[in-house]
Amino acid sequence: MNIQKLGNPTSVGFAALSVSIVLLCLYVLLPATSPKVLEQTLVPDKVISEERLVPSYDPLTVQPAVPLVQPAQSAQQALQQLEMETQQQPQQYQAHALAFNQEDYSKQKVYYTDKVIVLTYHHIDEKENGITISPKRFKSHMQRLKKEGYNVISMEHFLHFIKSGAQVPQNAVLITFDDGYESFYTQAYPELLRLGFHATKFIVVDSIDHPKSPRLTWDQMREMKENGMSFYSHTYDHHDKVKAGTGSSNTLMPMLTNPIYVEAEQRLETDVEYRTRIKQDLLKAEKRIGEELGPQYRLLAFPFGAYNNAVLEVGKAMGIELFFTTQEGINHKGSTEIYRVHAGAAYVSEDDLMWKMKLYHKK
Numbered sequence: 001m002n003i004q005k006l007g008n009p010t011s012v013g014f015a016a017l018s019v020s021i022v023l024l025c026l027y028v029l030l031p032a033t034s035p036k037v038l039e040q041t042l043v044p045d046k047v048i049s050e051e052r053l054v055p056s057y058d059p060l061t062v063q064p065a066v067p068l069v070q071p072a073q074s075a076q077q078a079l080q081q082l083e084m085e086t087q088q089q090p091q092q093y094q095a096h097a098l099a100f101n102q103e104d105y106s107k108q109k110v111y112y113t114d115k116v117i118v119l120t121y122h123h124i125d126e127k128e129n130g131i132t133i134s135p136k137r138f139k140s141h142m143q144r145l146k147k148e149g150y151n152v153i154s155m156e157h158f159l160h161f162i163k164s165g166a167q168v169p170q171n172a173v174l175i176t177f178d179d180g181y182e183s184f185y186t187q188a189y190p191e192l193l194r195l196g197f198h199a200t201k202f203i204v205v206d207s208i209d210h211p212k213s214p215r216l217t218w219d220q221m222r223e224m225k226e227n228g229m230s231f232y233s234h235t236y237d238h239h240d241k242v243k244a245g246t247g248s249s250n251t252l253m254p255m256l257t258n259p260i261y262v263e264a265e266q267r268l269e270t271d272v273e274y275r276t277r278i279k280q281d282l283l284k285a286e287k288r289i290g291e292e293l294g295p296q297y298r299l300l301a302f303p304f305g306a307y308n309n310a311v312l313e314v315g316k317a318m319g320i321e322l323f324f325t326t327q328e329g330i331n332h333k334g335s336t337e338i339y340r341v342h343a344g345a346a347y348v349s350e351d352d353l354m355w356k357m358k359l360y361h362k363k
Helices: 009-029 035-042 045-052 070-085 135-147 155-164 183-195 205-209 218-225 271-293 309-317 350-358
Strands: 116-121 172-178 199-203 229-233 241-243 252-254 299-301 322-324
Touching: 070 271, 116 155, 135 183, 135 350, 155 172, 155 229, 172 183, 183 199, 183 218, 199 205, 199 299, 205 271, 218 229, 218 271, 229 271, 229 299, 271 309, 309 322
Parallel strands: 116 172, 172 199, 199 229, 299 322
Antiparallel strands: 241 252
């Protein structure tokens, strides 16, 4: 019988060992492909891209898939998290830091002292309406203020006047704008700079984060803040109206001041749910402003000028210092609900503005 020689046993063993090493390397180096990955590679690219665009979980966003028992608990947890993230050190009001030379104003006519008139504007555009004035009209207002001897102060100065009795110049005026229109940067800001005026913009923060029409950007606000402008809250996204009832009472009301009607459960929010919602909104606004513009005082301008005791209680508890209304009047030290004179309408000429302000000189 012929026996075929297979070769040297040592060579055979070495070959087998080499094959084993190669297989082991392949096993280690090649990534394991899970069933999920295999499944994703089989679906169209469009589906994969959509899957990757799903936003991460936001505790402030209602998640429809969560059982009905969870929202209240989740809202409370989100609120606690926001409170931790927006903790604020108490502010100290240093009146001496705002000292000024009264002699600088000695030649001016005195209309009033130790009081401040706050003006309100919204938008500047050639198409005027109840909250929009033309660039020409706005410039005429500002130039008339200067000519007639009104002294424009900053928001910080005003805050110190209200809270700690800091001295203000005679005929003191504070200029404010509501909402987040870009025209504050393109139209108002150049004129304010030219005249050396300060101004404050109350922004609806969500409209800045997710603009649907020309709005200010955070970069623009940072630039303006370096030049004497200031920016505070007009809520995060509560500048809106919602259903606040059923049947004949199912009317649209400001969402900051009204419990929302829950369609799925045929009921209104409870008082706890309502207060939790508005506190979440106000805290989220403060958080975003702080993230983008740095630490600052907490102030709030009410959307539609609407407010109630619940809003005041929630706001004060979270450290809001001043509340800006749409009620007209003049402001004295110590009052935290601020009167404002509406100046930014098509029917308010520079003469009309002077007349409106004169109404409050002796108040």
